[in-house]
Amino acid sequence: MAKAALGLILFFTALPLLAQKVEGELACRLTKTDFIYDCMIRISRGGLPLPGAAVTVGADMPSMPMAHNVKPVKATPGKTPGEYAAKLDLEMLGEWAVKLRLRGPVNDQLILLYEFDEKGAQPVRRGDRLPRK
Amino acid sequence: MDDYTVSVLTNIGLISFIALSAYLLIIAGEMSFGQQGFFGVGAYTAGVATAMYGVPLPIAAVMAMGAGAAAAFLVGLPTLRLRGLYFAMATLAAAEMLRIVFELIHFQREIDGEPIGPDGTQGFRGIRWVFENGVEPEGFLAMVWGLLFAVVALFLFMERSKLGATLRMLGEDPELARMLGVHVERFKLGVAAAAGALAALGGALYAHHNTYIEPRNFDIMLGVHSLAYALIGGLGTAFGPLLGVLIDIGALEGSRVFHGYRMIVFGGLVAVLLIFRPRGLLDERVVHWLKRRLA
Amino acid sequence: MSALLEIRQLVTAYGKIEALKGVTLDVEQGSITCLLGPNGAGKTTLMMTVAGILRPKSGSIRLAGEEITGRPPHAIVAGGIALVPENRLVFPNMSVLENLQAGAYQRRDREIEADIGKLFERFPRLKERSGQNAGTLSGGEQQMLAVARALMSRPKLLLMDEPSLGLAPLVVEEIFRIIVQLHQDGVSIFLVEQNAHMALKVAQHFYLMEQGKVTFSGTPGALAEDEVIRRAYLGSAKA
Amino acid sequence: MIFDLIQNTFDGLAMGASYALLAVGFTLVFGVLRRVNLSYGPAIMIGCYAATWVSLSFHSNVFALLGITILGSVLAGTYVERLCFAPHRQGSAIAAMVASFALWMQFEEAVTLVMPKHLYDFPPMFDGDPLAFGPLSLRAEALVMLSCALAICFALHRMLYRSRFGLAVRAVIDAPLAAQLAGINVPRVLLLVFLLASGIGGLAGWLIASTHTQVTPMLGMWSTLKGLLAMMIGGLGSLPGAVIGGLALGVLEAHSQWFLGPQARDLIAYLLMFVLLAWWPRWMTTQSAS
Numbered sequence: 001m002a003k004a005a006l007g008l009i010l011f012f013t014a015l016p017l018l019a020q021k022v023e024g025e026l027a028c029r030l031t032k033t034d035f036i037y038d039c040m041i042r043i044s045r046g047g048l049p050l051p052g053a054a055v056t057v058g059a060d061m062p063s064m065p066m067a068h069n070v071k072p073v074k075a076t077p078g079k080t081p082g083e084y085a086a087k088l089d090l091e092m093l094g095e096w097a098v099k100l101r102l103r104g105p106v107n108d109q110l111i112l113l114y115e116f117d118e119k120g121a122q123p124v125r126r127g128d129r130l131p132r133k
Numbered sequence: 134m135d136d137y138t139v140s141v142l143t144n145i146g147l148i149s150f151i152a153l154s155a156y157l158l159i160i161a162g163e164m165s166f167g168q169q170g171f172f173g174v175g176a177y178t179a180g181v182a183t184a185m186y187g188v189p190l191p192i193a194a195v196m197a198m199g200a201g202a203a204a205a206f207l208v209g210l211p212t213l214r215l216r217g218l219y220f221a222m223a224t225l226a227a228a229e230m231l232r233i234v235f236e237l238i239h240f241q242r243e244i245d246g247e248p249i250g251p252d253g254t255q256g257f258r259g260i261r262w263v264f265e266n267g268v269e270p271e272g273f274l275a276m277v278w279g280l281l282f283a284v285v286a287l288f289l290f291m292e293r294s295k296l297g298a299t300l301r302m303l304g305e306d307p308e309l310a311r312m313l314g315v316h317v318e319r320f321k322l323g324v325a326a327a328a329g330a331l332a333a334l335g336g337a338l339y340a341h342h343n344t345y346i347e348p349r350n351f352d353i354m355l356g357v358h359s360l361a362y363a364l365i366g367g368l369g370t371a372f373g374p375l376l377g378v379l380i381d382i383g384a385l386e387g388s389r390v391f392h393g394y395r396m397i398v399f400g401g402l403v404a405v406l407l408i409f410r411p412r413g414l415l416d417e418r419v420v421h422w423l424k425r426r427l428a
Numbered sequence: 429m430s431a432l433l434e435i436r437q438l439v440t441a442y443g444k445i446e447a448l449k450g451v452t453l454d455v456e457q458g459s460i461t462c463l464l465g466p467n468g469a470g471k472t473t474l475m476m477t478v479a480g481i482l483r484p485k486s487g488s489i490r491l492a493g494e495e496i497t498g499r500p501p502h503a504i505v506a507g508g509i510a511l512v513p514e515n516r517l518v519f520p521n522m523s524v525l526e527n528l529q530a531g532a533y534q535r536r537d538r539e540i541e542a543d544i545g546k547l548f549e550r551f552p553r554l555k556e557r558s559g560q561n562a563g564t565l566s567g568g569e570q571q572m573l574a575v576a577r578a579l580m581s582r583p584k585l586l587l588m589d590e591p592s593l594g595l596a597p598l599v600v601e602e603i604f605r606i607i608v609q610l611h612q613d614g615v616s617i618f619l620v621e622q623n624a625h626m627a628l629k630v631a632q633h634f635y636l637m638e639q640g641k642v643t644f645s646g647t648p649g650a651l652a653e654d655e656v657i658r659r660a661y662l663g664s665a666k667a
Numbered sequence: 668m669i670f671d672l673i674q675n676t677f678d679g680l681a682m683g684a685s686y687a688l689l690a691v692g693f694t695l696v697f698g699v700l701r702r703v704n705l706s707y708g709p710a711i712m713i714g715c716y717a718a719t720w721v722s723l724s725f726h727s728n729v730f731a732l733l734g735i736t737i738l739g740s741v742l743a744g745t746y747v748e749r750l751c752f753a754p755h756r757q758g759s760a761i762a763a764m765v766a767s768f769a770l771w772m773q774f775e776e777a778v779t780l781v782m783p784k785h786l787y788d789f790p791p792m793f794d795g796d797p798l799a800f801g802p803l804s805l806r807a808e809a810l811v812m813l814s815c816a817l818a819i820c821f822a823l824h825r826m827l828y829r830s831r832f833g834l835a836v837r838a839v840i841d842a843p844l845a846a847q848l849a850g851i852n853v854p855r856v857l858l859l860v861f862l863l864a865s866g867i868g869g870l871a872g873w874l875i876a877s878t879h880t881q882v883t884p885m886l887g888m889w890s891t892l893k894g895l896l897a898m899m900i901g902g903l904g905s906l907p908g909a910v911i912g913g914l915a916l917g918v919l920e921a922h923s924q925w926f927l928g929p930q931a932r933d934l935i936a937y938l939l940m941f942v943l944l945a946w947w948p949r950w951m952t953t954q955s956a957s
Contacts, residue, residue, distance in 0.1 A: 021245075021246075021247055034783070035393075035783070056136055058140065060343070062347060062349045062350060063349045063350070063352050063354050064354045064355065064358070065339065065343065065350045065355065066144040066147055066148045066339065066382070067144070067148065067358060067381065067382055067386060069140070069141075069144065069386070071137055071389065072136055072137055072140065091392065091393045091395075092393070092776075092779045092780070092783055093779070093783040093784060093785055094779070094785050094884075097345065099343075101136070107264055107267070108261065108264050109261070109264060109343075109344045111258065111343070111344060111345035113256070115785070117784070117785065118783075118784065164761045164765075211945035211946065212941075212944070212945050215944060215945070217759070217760055217761055218701075218702075218703055218760045218761065218764065219944055221703075221761060221764060222703065222895070222899070222940070222944060223940075223941055223944040223945055226937045226938075226940040226941040226944065227937075227941055229892075229933070229937045230934055230937045230938060230941065233930050233933050233934040233937065234934070236930045237930050237931075237934070353888075357765065357768045360765055361765060361768075361769065364762075364765060393780065394776065394780070395776075396772040396773060396775065396776035397772075397773045397776050397777060399769075399772065400769040400770055400771070400772040400773035400776075401769070401773060402769075403765070403766065403769035404750045404751060404766045404769045404770055405750075407754075407755070407762045407765060407766045407769075408750075408754040408755070408766075411758060411759070411762055479848060480847075481844065481847060481848070500852070500854075501847040501848060501850070501853075502847065502850045502851060502852040502853075505848070505849070505850030506850060510848070510850075511848050513844070513845070513848055517842055517844060517845040517848070518842070518845065519837070519838050519841040519842050519845060519846075520841060520842070521837075521840075521841050522834075522837060522838065522841055526834060526837075529834055530834055530835070530838045530846070530849045530851065531849050531850075533831070533834070533835060533838075533849055533850045533851045534850035577849060578848075581849070581850050
């Protein structure tokens with residue numbers, strides 16, 4: 001009985017947490033090897049760092065979904081809570097949809113659009129589709 | 134199974150829907166360069182239904198199929214009487230129009246304080262029905278392949294029936310079909326709508342697998358890949374397109390042997406196979422031979 | 429002395445179906461040789477194979493002792509064989525003059541203009557229409573143009589595939605007059621013809637082809653004497 | 668307002684000149700082979716990338732790069748012809764179209780493997796400001812491009828109607844079997860036409876790259892789609908039509924972009940292509956290459 005009550009209380013206190021948005025951020029640096037990036041992933045929930053998640057990182061090319069994906073790697077927890085480190089082996093420079101699969105405290109998937117160049121990666125800002133003008 | 138295997142298998146299943154959709158039109162004698170558009174219609178329709186209005190995925194998938202069939206019907210109405218090359222170019226134009234329409238759609242709702250919905254070129258995030266309902270990747274994989282097997286079974290059943298015979302006759306000799314009393318235009322519209330629905334079903338599942346879609350997902354690359362899968366896999370049986378997908382995504386992409394060169398290998402394979410096996414690996418003759426062997 | 433055209437054991441197939449099943453025949457220098465046979469016997473296939481459009485599966489074709497089997501069509505034209513195809517096949521959107529110029533495409537000499545002049549003398553009606561598109565000509569005129577175009581390559585051997593097909597009787601007679609004239613000018617002619625009555629008047633040697641095989645070879649006299657052939661090709665043949 | 672309209676038209680004509688050039692090459696192949704070469708743009712891209720590579724490695728003059736661009740496009744074009752068009756000469760037009768797309772994928776990946784950056788600089792044709800006409804301006808490159816398009820169109824017309832090779836090309840268009848029987852080496856004529864079109868494509872690619880002073884992998888798809896569109900608007904298979912179609916497309920795009928935005932610009936272009944194909948197929952398919 002007490003257990004059930006505790007469970008209920010936990011359930012209701014957890015609800016607002018569950019509804020809070022999980023967000024991710026990426027900071028990458030190109031290693032000495034072509035197209036391999038050292039990436040630091042920051043994951044937060046409702047603005048607070050989210051430690052303890054099992055994070056798998058993959059990537060898709062937006063204009064060839066399903067067929068062109070990168071073998072997902074498991075990210076390792078970094079020094080600061082909410083930070084995770086992973087090595088991404090991409091096939092080419094350009095835009096990738098980085099896919100973060102989260103398990104543990106949350107079961108979710110985040111898609112981050114980043115442009116990978118010869119230094120690192122920046123979030124994609126979309127404007128005109130054509131590179132001209 | 135590890136995550137990667139599950140995701141590759143899911144992708145193979147998902148892309149098989151659009152490959153089968155291209156196959157259905159090819160055996161009816163039309164090569165569409167635009168099935169990606171209907172795949173996109175399915176993805177957006179189902180995504181809007183589940184993420185914005187809380188419709189359960191199964192119902193949303195049916196809605197997506199309806200939308201895909203309707204779009205394919207409307208595109209087919211003025212284009213199906215065009216021959217070969219002209220039909221190919223018209224469907225390509227139609228699919229590109231659909232893609233640009235996706236870019237123009239900004240339609241969002243506040244859900245839990247977050248704007249959810251298609252946002253033009255920024256894409257459509259948070260199609261999270263699968264996660265909210267606790268479907269594990271393995272479960273989703275089973276769902277995709279279950280539906281795929283159902284579709285293939287339907288194909289196999291159809292090919293044994295009078296409908297299948299009519300379909301192939303339409304592809305080989307539409308004039309003969311007309312003389313035998315087939316309503317060629319009406320029949321082709323029906324086929325186009327069915328192919329649209331099939332592509333849309335694939336799109337609906339894809340949107341929920343990925344949780345995020347954007348207009349660029351549905352560009353010409355996807356459409357021509359689906360054609361290529363059907364053409365290299367073979368036009369003799371519904372297993373042909375599946376074989377095509379398996380070769381490209383399973384063997385070339387999945388094995389990672391050709392890491393970074395896959396498009397070069399696959400492109401060359403398609404070009405060479407089109408010369409030596411114009412109707413694919415599992416063409417009518419091979420299928421006939423196999424059937425005799427198995428019988 | 430070997431024949432101008434020697435065909436030995438020629439086999440041509442469409443996929444698995446053999447249309448020619450080992451054809452052997454000769455066309456003598458300076459002769460008009462005629463090939464008879466029912467529809468589907470493989471006559472057009474034979475012509476197309478000699479002209480290089482179809483590739484034989486086996487066998488050999490020699491022109492004046494030289495092996496030409498398997499050569500591409502343009503090389504065969506250069507070697508001295510020109511085919512006047514079935515149903516004429518002129519270039520409909522090009523003028524009569526351009527049709528003739530195209531016929532001389534293999535040649536690089538300076539006598540092309542002169543040859544066109546000579547052909548216009550032989551076919552005055554083509555001269556009248558030299559600026560007109562070939563597609564606007566009548567059937568008989570198109571046939572003449574096709575013959576003239578073939579002659580522009582200065583062939584040693586002229587192949588003609590059913591030149592009288594679909595033409596009015598008067599025009600057919602004119603075409604045969606031209607054939608005789610060409611022969612008198614020294615052109616060797618190998619003719620496929622359904623109209624056996626007309627062919628009997630001009631040809632020196634006959635072959636009969638049935639189901640991809642040569643079943644008869646002989647002179648006009650022998651042909652006329654053969655009971656079976658006479659019934660099949662002369663008895664009911666239209667004049 | 669009126670100046671905007673005129674300026675837009677100017678910009679449109681400038682853009683349209685490059686579309687016209689692309690469409691002329693596209694039309695040459697379509698008119699003779701009755702085949703759509705989707706690899707047309709990607710082969711041009713190969714030429715531009717080859718030139719960019721030379722430019723980065725040897726800092727060569729922009730006009731020397733013209734030769735490299737044309738050479739690269741022609742080599743890539745030869746590869747496409749041998750693998751996609753020669754084998755399907757008697758076969759299906761669609762098979763050739765799909766095969767040409769397969770090679771497109773190869774070209775795109777090959778280019779990004781060798782030169783992975785998303786954008787490379789290409790040296791400009793001219794340094795200096797656009798030509799000014801009162802409040803209006805026009806880039807000199809646009810004039811060069813437009814004159815090239817017109818000159819090539821004129822030269823091709825001369826070639827088709829005045830030369831021995833032109834006679835052969837028209838014979839092949841008119842009746843391919845008869846052309847073979849007349850002693851014309853049809854496969855060679857087709858190959859040469861294809862290479863000629865690739866060379867024109869290379870010239871177009873160089874003009875475009877040096878006008879925009881950049882190359883990206885998008886250049887391939889962009890060239891194919893714009894060339895295809897302009898060809899269709901010009902009536903599928905007519906050379907003067909291709910030039911007019913290109914200019915019309917450019918002007919249409921410039922105005923729709925100004926009034927409705929970039930997406931609407933592309934939407935309208937595709938809509939036009941769709942409508943032309945769907946509702947006037949007879950008009951589209953009866954034009955011959957002249």
